[in-house]
Amino acid sequence: ETGVTQSPTxxxxxxGQQVTLRCSSQSGHNTVSWYQQALGQGPQFIFxxxxxxxxxxxxxxxxxxxxxxxxxxxxxxxxxxxxxxSALYLCASSSGLRTxxxxxxxxxxxxxx
Amino acid sequence: KQEVTQIPAALxxxxxxxxxxxxxxxxxxxxxxxxxxQDPGKGLTSLLLIQSSQxxxxxxxxxxxxxxxxxxxxxxxxxSQPGDSATYLCAVQRNNNxxxxxxxxxxxxxP
Numbered sequence: 001e002t003g004v005t006q007s008p009t010x011x012x013x014x015x016g017q018q019v020t021l022r023c024s025s026q027s028g029h030n031t032v033s034w035y036q037q038a039l040g041q042g043p044q045f046i047f048x049x050x051x052x053x054x055x056x057x058x059x060x061x062x063x064x065x066x067x068x069x070x071x072x073x074x075x076x077x078x079x080x081x082x083x084x085x086s087a088l089y090l091c092a093s094s095s096g097l098r099t100x101x102x103x104x105x106x107x108x109x110x111x112x113x
Numbered sequence: 114k115q116e117v118t119q120i121p122a123a124l125x126x127x128x129x130x131x132x133x134x135x136x137x138x139x140x141x142x143x144x145x146x147x148x149x150x151q152d153p154g155k156g157l158t159s160l161l162l163i164q165s166s167q168x169x170x171x172x173x174x175x176x177x178x179x180x181x182x183x184x185x186x187x188x189x190x191x192x193s194q195p196g197d198s199a200t201y202l203c204a205v206q207r208n209n210n211x212x213x214x215x216x217x218x219x220x221x222x223x224p
Binding site (some may be wrong): 004035043046051056058101105107109 | 214
């Protein structure tokens with residue numbers, strides 16, 4: 001059974017640029033959630049995708065957008081990067097909505113200069 | 114609005130000690146509560162999940178309790194080891210889809 005993977009591991013961008021982060025969900029999982037974790041804080045929910053449809057969104061502006069593909073992998077896109085977007089971005093997959101356990105990937109560390 | 118607070122923010126104990134980490138939340142309308150472990154710069158590993166109808170869960174040296182009415186959960190770690198050093202996060206899942214996390218307790222277990 002393959003776990004949740006994310007790419008890239010690290011990324012450095014400059015303010016105003018756009019970035020795409022990728023997540024491959026665990027085998028058999030159809031739900032992917034994305035979280036932003038700033039240094040020293042807990043993760044904050046960005047949004048969730050269930051069977052290729054957005055299924056809930058946290059308090060993040062529209063420049064944070066996502067996609068889920070037929071194989072249930074997912075992308076997080078962030079436009080017009082700001083310095084405060086520097087964080088660890090985590091994705092988590094699960095086998096359904098409000099299911100028992102979300103399995104987290106190792107994260108992508110984004111630095112915006 | 115759901116707020117999750119973890120106390121203490123950091124804890125340092127000698128090896129072998131039993132310890133308790135605390136988590137409180139403001140809205141008792143939760144679906145479940147979960148404790149995670151996070152090593153520096155890494156993702157989260159689920160330790161224990163307690164459904165809203167349950168009072169506690171145990172796994173090895175770990176025991177988590179949930180008192181939904183008072184908005185509190187504790188994570189008890191018995192006979193701590195240096196390998197337990199990490200940040201421990203609690204998260205509550207509401208009756209929608211997002212999980213709300215506390216800021217974590219950074220645990221150091223000294224040999």
